[in-house]
Amino acid sequence: MGHGGMDHGEMDHGEMDHGEMDHGEMDHGGHGGMDHGGMDHGEMDHGGHGGMDHSGHGGMDHGGMDHGEMDHGGHGGMDHSGHGGMDHGEMDHGGHGGMDHSGHGGMDMAPGGIALAGGGEDRDGLEMDVLHLPLGPVLPFWPAGLVLRCSLQGDVVVDAEASVVDGAGAGGPGPGPAPAAVVWCDQVMALLALAGVEDAAACARRARDALLHGDQGAARAAAERLHRTIRRSRLLRWSLRGVLPLDPSDLEQHGLPRRCLGDAHDRLLARLERIRAEAGGAEPVPVEDAAVPWAVLPELVTGLELASVRLAVASLDLDPHPAVQAVGHG
Amino acid sequence: MAESVVTTVPGGWAVLAGILLCGLAFFAVALDAALSARAQGTGGGWGAPLGRAARLLRQRRRSTVAADTLLWRIGGAGMLVGAFLMIAVIPLGEWTLADLDVGVVWFNTVDVMVWALVWLAGWGANSAHGLVGGYRFLAHGLAYELPLMFALVAPAIAAGSLAVGDVAAAQDGVWFVVWMPVAFLVFLIGVTGFSVWGPFTPALAADIGGGVLAELSGVDRLVLQAGRYLFLTAGAAFSVPLFLGGGAGPVLPGWAWVLVKTVAVLAVLVWLRRKLPLLRPDRFMEIGWMVLLPAAVLQDLVVSLVVVWKG
Incomplete structure (x- = not known):
């Protein structure tokens, strides 16, 4: 990978979710001249980087990086927000040898601005795409105002999160109480x-x-x-x-x-x-x-x-x- | 092939056949709208579909991000085209457009194509709702298709031919529906199935925001909806030569009887839609394989035994 001359200043990698990334055998040699100033790698999780070679980082300036709370054990929780709404949730980065990350433009991980579906373990133990689908707040035959953010595998809800718009029990400007x-x-x-x-x-x-x-x-x-x-x-x-x-x-x-x-x-x-x-x-x-x-x-x-x-x-x-x-x- | 019982008309008549099909389908649309209006306690109904169609024609086409437009359009337009392919082998009294030796198989082939069409229409929009809808249809297809195939086999065995005209002609004594009611019932279930109609509409249901229809707008939506009605009509029309004696009947000429019987079957299918709940794809699978399939196979066995016994 040639990151020469990259300017990652002001990147916010907080809460990236690179679950299941496999960076084994990566060669990060030749990062001369990188300026990683101001990066915030809070809550990064770098598991499985066996065999990486970080030699040859001459001239890198890692000043001001905040690696607090990093957990180098599995890449959970990173978030590349700031890259135009990309969602790298649970992508599989294995085998990206020879990619050119300069400028972050070479990779089309979000065709049309929509992130690719990430994988997840299905009930039968096989991997299956996870889609995120909010139900509500406006949906026919659905309690008005209720939002259920579902993670779907196929049409099975594997995870959900409920909320209510405008706060619960606020009592909207409706036509008044009904019998x-x-x-x-x-x-x-x-x-x-x-x-x-x-x-x-x-x-x-x-x-x-x-x-x-x-x-x-x-x-x-x-x-x-x-x-x-x-x-x-x-x-x-x-x-x-x-x-x-x-x-x-x-x-x-x-x-x-x-x-x-x-x-x-x-x-x-x-x-x-x-x-x-x-x-x-x-x-x-x-x-x-x-x-x-x-x-x-x-x-x-x-x-x-x-x-x-x-x-x-x-x-x-x-x-x-x-x-x-x-x-x-x- | 041997001397045919039906006359094959020149291809130009296909236009008339198409117009007839559209007319019957519009009857189904209007009847459904009228029944809807009555149930809701509102007036009108019969004319409402025309207004809806006009609105869809004027509506600007909406598109989704990164939609697979080609496959999406194929799915929608295929539904419209498929029904016309079906009626090519359905004799109207003594005339038919194509007197295929394998007419019954032709019908079956077209109805299997619907699997791909509905799924493509769901897939193309690049929307979770559409995709879930498309897969729901496939699940239904897995449950209704095999019973439907075995139901189609019964009249063919009895007639000793796969040509639709021969099957109709073989019922000069007693209609097949009389002694193969199970096959007839399973056939009608199959017709509602491949028309994505009534109990088989979970693919288009409100619980997933319209499913396959969720992102369809304007003329695309009109085309797919029209395709469903056309398929329902073609399916109902196919039941006439297969089970209801074709053009047989007193007083009226053969072609008129075919139309009358088609309208009757169609009306029943439209009326039933409002009465029956959706057959949930996950639960219907059990019915399809544990009830319908054995019943259809048993029906075939009975028909075969009768044919052998009669020599």
Whole structure:
């Protein structure tokens, strides 16, 4: 490698992620005249550099480098940000012999400005590309404002990170608090739409509209019809069974309210019962006002396939900006 | 080959066949829109698709960074072209465009091409959503394709020919759907499958922002969507000579019966879409291999035994 005359001044290599780089047998001879002043190699991790030859660095000026917290054991955590948004996550640099790094222009690691997918170990132990895909904050049939940054291998979520835009519970400038049953209808509608039962989803939407307009008769009819359709649909049960099953110990572990018990289909039926009771004019069902904490979501969805993640999220009545709760507490 | 039961018409008639196919496909689009509007409790419906198509034609084409444009376009346009290839072997009463000895295999070949087309359309956009959608379709394909092939075999065995015209003519007594209902059902499942229709739309589903359709815009989107409807229509039309006696029927001429039966099958497929949930690709695999495939093979066995027994 000929780095003669390079000026790496002001480079910020903090948090580079060169995981799985193999710099074995590299020959760094001939770096004459490099000026590495002002580099910040904080948190670099240089593992596997066996056989490197750094002889012949005459005239290099490493003054001002900050190698604090370097860990020469495996290249985790480096970040070449400052190189135009490149993401070198988990690239394999093995076998780059003879590359010319001068000016950092010769390597097209990010065609079109998008980083290549890095590799990662799949469940079966083979390497598989990792794609980063944010779900939300705006997505059809998704809790508004919730962002789930997923790392995907194929369509399996191997890692996730949840956040909420504009802070949780801030209560946006919405049209005001909605009755609980209306929100339930919306959530049922989202789950049904994701499962692909369009007629039933349309029915849930009509029930919601009727509730909003105060048309109790129409709401009751729609709720009854919906309940009947859902209970009778064996295909829907087949599709939702076993999606995010939660037993009492899971609820306790994640701090979830009791209404989350069972799998997606159980939760759907339970919510339909509540809508039916509400629309039927029965005395208001005592509602646990414990919100489902969105922060536990990554633990719940990691390891699920993307479609299951969507169904699972829709089956929990997540409400990052709870308009309903505002009634009770405001 | 031996004397043919259908007349092969000059190639120029392909234009009329294409127009017929488009007309039937538009019927499917309009019916779907009308059913949608009714379910939502809104008015109109029938005319809405025209407005949507016009809007897509005017929409500026959106592109993604580092898209594989060539493959992307091949995927979309191929869907449009494929359906026209299919109808070449479907006899309209006594006329056909191409009386191939291996018409049934031709149909099967085109429907297998859809695997590549949908996947390319998902791959080309260079988007995670599209890619997931493309692979979802492949997973579905793995589950529906083999049962579909075995379902296609049943009428061919009974007729002793792979020419579509012969298969239709072999049903002068009793329609094949009567004594091979399983094959008919599996065939319809296959048709919905390769049309990416109804329960087989996880590749285009809302949970991945439209999947294969996520990045398609303007005329590209129109072309792929039209291709799906055309495939659905061609599949429904193919069920007529294969299982529903071709042009057989009282009073009306053969070609009219073919159209009537096609419309009927098409309407059922369109109507069913709204009633059935998506078949999740991971779970449908089990149904495809554990239920549909053995059922189709068993159907073939029964048909073979009947053919042998009748001599």
